[in-house]
Amino acid sequence: MTATVTGALQTNEVADGVLAYVQPHGGWCLNNAGLVVGDGGQSVLIDTVATERRARRLREAVLSRVPEPPRTLVNTHFHGDHVFGNFVFPEALIVAHEGTRSDMAEHGLHLAGLWPDVCWGDIELALPQVTYRDAMTLHIGGVRIELLHMGPAAHTTNDTVVWLPEQRVLFTGDVLMAGVTPFCVMGSVSGSLDALDRLRALGADVVVPGHGPVGGPELIDANEAYFRWIEQLARQGIAAGIGPLELARETDLGPYAELVDAERLVPNLARGYAEQQGAQPGDPLDVGALFREMIDYHGRLSDCHA
Numbered sequence: 683m684t685a686t687v688t689g690a691l692q693t694n695e696v697a698d699g700v701l702a703y704v705q706p707h708g709g710w711c712l713n714n715a716g717l718v719v720g721d722g723g724q725s726v727l728i729d730t731v732a733t734e735r736r737a738r739r740l741r742e743a744v745l746s747r748v749p750e751p752p753r754t755l756v757n758t759h760f761h762g763d764h765v766f767g768n769f770v771f772p773e774a775l776i777v778a779h780e781g782t783r784s785d786m787a788e789h790g791l792h793l794a795g796l797w798p799d800v801c802w803g804d805i806e807l808a809l810p811q812v813t814y815r816d817a818m819t820l821h822i823g824g825v826r827i828e829l830l831h832m833g834p835a836a837h838t839t840n841d842t843v844v845w846l847p848e849q850r851v852l853f854t855g856d857v858l859m860a861g862v863t864p865f866c867v868m869g870s871v872s873g874s875l876d877a878l879d880r881l882r883a884l885g886a887d888v889v890v891p892g893h894g895p896v897g898g899p900e901l902i903d904a905n906e907a908y909f910r911w912i913e914q915l916a917r918q919g920i921a922a923g924i925g926p927l928e929l930a931r932e933t934d935l936g937p938y939a940e941l942v943d944a945e946r947l948v949p950n951l952a953r954g955y956a957e958q959q960g961a962q963p964g965d966p967l968d969v970g971a972l973f974r975e976m977i978d979y980h981g982r983l984s985d986c987h988a
Contacts, residue, residue, distance in 0.1 A: 690706060691736075699719040703744075704896060707894075709942045710763075712763070720823015723823070726752055730770070732767070732988040737767025737769075737770040741770050750773075754820065755775070761838070777813070777814070777820070797986040825848070826848060828847060835963035837866055841869070851886065852890065857874065857878075869953070870963030915929060926948055949972040
C-alpha cells in the first residue's frame with residue numbers, strides 16, 4: 683500500500699487501480715471516499731465529502747489519477763458528509779440504494795444546520811439517478827464492482843457496501859469505522875452485528891471504513907466488540923431501571939475512551955435500549971432529542987472539523 687498526503691486528504695493506493703481517500707482524524711463529517719480505475723481510465727467514485735471546499739479538493743485529487751472525471755458515483759448512504767459533494771461531479775451517474783435517494787430528498791441539507799459555524803460553501807443536493815434494492819453489479823473498465831445493501835438496518839436503513847471480489851477490497855461506508863466510535867442511532871445494534879457477519883464472510887484483505895484509517899479484517903472484529911458491549915450495557919441499564927443518558931454517565935468507557943467521538947455512546951445506548959424493549963431494526967427514534975442528550979453528556983456540541 684502506498685500513500686500520499688495533500689492538505690488534510692490522504693490518498694492510499696490499496697490495490698492495483700483502487701484508491702482510498704482518507705480524511706484524518708475521521709471524526710464528525712470527516713469521511714472517506716474511494717476511486718476504482720479500470721481499463722482506459724474508466725473509473726467509479728465511491729462517496730464524496732461534506733463541504734464545497736473539500737469536495738473540490740477531492741475532485742482535484744481524483745483528476746490527478748484519471749484522464750477524465752468518473753462517469754459513475756456510488757453513495758454508500760444518505761448522510762451529508764458522504765453525499766454533499768456529489769454536485770462537483772456533474773459528469774457522473776449517481777447510484778445508490780433506493781432508500782438513500784428517498785432519505786436524501788427528505789433530509790436535504792439538514793446536516794449543515796447541526797454545525798452552523800462550519801464553512802459548508804455553496805453546496806447543492808444532487809440525488810441518485812439510479813437506485814437498487816438488494817444488490818447490484820457494475821462492470822466498469824473490466825472491473826467487477828458489487829453493491830450490497832446491508833439491510834434491514836446497520837448504520838442507517840440504506841447502507842451500501844462496495845465489494846471488489848477480484849481485488850479483495852471492501853469499502854464499507856459507515857457500517858464500519860476505524861479508531862472512531864461506531865454510530866447506529868438511525869440504524870440498529872443487532873443489525874450492525876448481522877452486517878458485520880456478512881462483511882466477514884466476504885473475506886476481504888483490505889477494508890476501507892467510512893471514517894478512520896484503512897485496515898483489514900481486524901476492523902470488523904473491533905466494531906463487533908463495540909456493538910456487543912452496547913448490547914450488554916443496554917440489558918444492564920434496563921435491568922437497573924435507569925435510562926440511556928444516566929447509564930452513559932455511570933459507564934467507564936474503558937478501551938473505547940480513546941475512540942474519536944466517544945460521546946456517541948448516548949444515542950447508541952438509546953438504540954440498544956429500544957431494541958431490547960422490542961423495537962425493530964431501523965424503527966425511527968427521536969434523533970434530535972438524542973443529539974441534545976449527547977450534547978448534555980458531552981458538555982458541549984460535538985467537534986466538527988469539516
